[in-house]
Amino acid sequence: MGKECEEIFEGLLQHGRLSLTEIIERYKEASKQGDSSADAARDSFNSLVNARFVERCPAPDPLLEPPAAEETAAKKRGAKSAKIQAQTMEQQALAAAAPMESMRFLVEDIWNDSVERADKRTTDVKCGMKRKQGDLESNTKDSATGEKEVLWRANFEEFIRRLRHKACVANVKVRVNNDAAIVLAATLELSRQSETKLRIDNSVPQSINAIYDEVIKREGGLGMDLERIRASLDDLGCEAPLMEIDETYSVDLKNIIEQARIEEVESIVLKRYGREAYRMFRLLSKADRLVETDKISDTTFVEKKDAVKILFKLWKDDYLEMKKVIARAAKQSEFILWKINKQSLWEHILDEMYHAALNLRLRITHEKEQEKEILQMPKDKLVGELGNKYMRLRKVCIVLESSLMNLDDSLMLFHDF
Structure with a gap:
């Protein structure tokens, strides 16, 4: 985005939060170009806000409703309930402090006007113009009010969102093919501005025409036609719409992230426990259910004696869950079942x-x-x-x-x- 944007963003990282006046003044000092650099600073700042790399700060003192009677009673039930209540209050405070989505990235002209007035006052003082004490106090008050109203900070959520999208594209490129990666990157670019939270399970639905227009702008996508794009969407697990009039597609990002996590854990199992353990772990990850020891041994071509040792080792190190089942018949038998609990893993x-x-x-x-x-x-x-x-x-x-x-x-x- 340019050196100017980098300079402004560096200031926000160093100071945490700054007003627009402070951002421009800091940029002037760094560029050593004086008032002539103010317009460049404003343009760079607007570019960062439009890209959502910079956002307005939340309210310093959010207003929270007093807890209801049943919530107060729940707080007295024990330490566990108190911990849950504390977490809930923190979430409520964050939600109350956050600005509305329509205001979060809004830069109003009045803020620019206040900066221009501040620049003009600075120029007037430098020129030796006499001021009345009341005017000086009014200017100081206006400046303080402006800084209180307009504080900006780096939007780390946007960086994490873009890194999440990048990780999904990289995984698809290796696991599926390059065409699917190009289509996914185009779809995520279209849906990014519409995402209301960070960890969305599915991308925002996009029409096939919008996806096509974005795909042909990308490297390697110019030669792709609608049929190739539809085939890639099918490879990504998107279901074909029932009506061609409204042909929209949404990608299951949660599944892509889960596949990337599984591959990461599988590589750890391979390095730490060996290839036989890797085959058994992969079988269980694909099955996503309880599997009996004999079934695992037969499917992965590992001797049952060795399979039991490996499975118990993985269970002991918290990679697997084990469940014993006793079958009561003419002869009582005990079966050991194994499963991967992905959330605890x-x-x-x-x-x-x-x-x-x-x-x-x-x-x-x-x-x-x-x-x-x-x-x-x-x-x-x-x-x-x-x-x-x-x-x-x-x-x-x-x-x-x-x-x-x-x-x-x-x-x-x-x-x-």
Whole structure:
């Protein structure tokens, strides 16, 4: 979006929240172009707001309704009920503070006018014009009121939404094909502005003509006709509409994210427990139901003795759920059934990833602490053995930091998407 937008967004990240006046004044100082850069700052700010990367701040003091009598009684039932009530109150406060969707990204002309008046007052003072004390107080009051009314912040929700869309497209490109990825990217681009919450299960329905117009704008999509687009939508799991008059399609994003999570866990199982465990875990993930031990052993071509050991290992490490069933007949028999509980598995994997991220952070800190004397030395003195130690530390840090970045992507998949 340009260097100007980057400069404005950097200021919002550093300060948290700024008024439009403060944003423009900060941009003037950074660009060193004075008042002539104000219009460029406003245009860049408007571009960020239109792209939804910047939003109005929520109300500082949201008005909450007093709790009802039954809610107060529920609060006294125990610690668990109190915890649920506290979470509910927090959600209520966030909802009450959030501006209406119609106002969240609205930039009014009056704010620009107040900035122009502030610029004019600054110019007048610099020119040596005398002012009455009442005028100065009025200007100060107007400025304070403007800053109170207009505060802006970075909209992290929009970044997470775009990263979620990007992750869905990347997964489809590998798992399905490139055509499906192009169609999905086009569909998500059309529905992004209409999404009312972050984790939507299905994309906003779009007409086939709108999807086609967006697809041909993309790299690799110019040669795609309506039949290829419909075939790709079918590959994405979209059902064909019953009436051709209203031919709209919606993509199941929840299923794509779930498939990406399953693939991530399957890769962990493969590396940690081996290929036989990977085959059994994959069978259970596709079955999505309780499966008996013998069935697992026969389907995956693993000896029952080895299969039982592997399944118990996965169960012990919280990757599987186990259920024992006793059949009462002429001869009493016990069957062991296995299943993947995806919700508890996601929580377990997320917890493991948090621990892994912490361990990587600690390892990086330890490596730098061990060689802190070398890091403090001038580079021209890092020769011979010292140079070798420095290069070793540099390579180790690059590997560890790269692993941490890859882990961040996986954390977002399970925590934010």
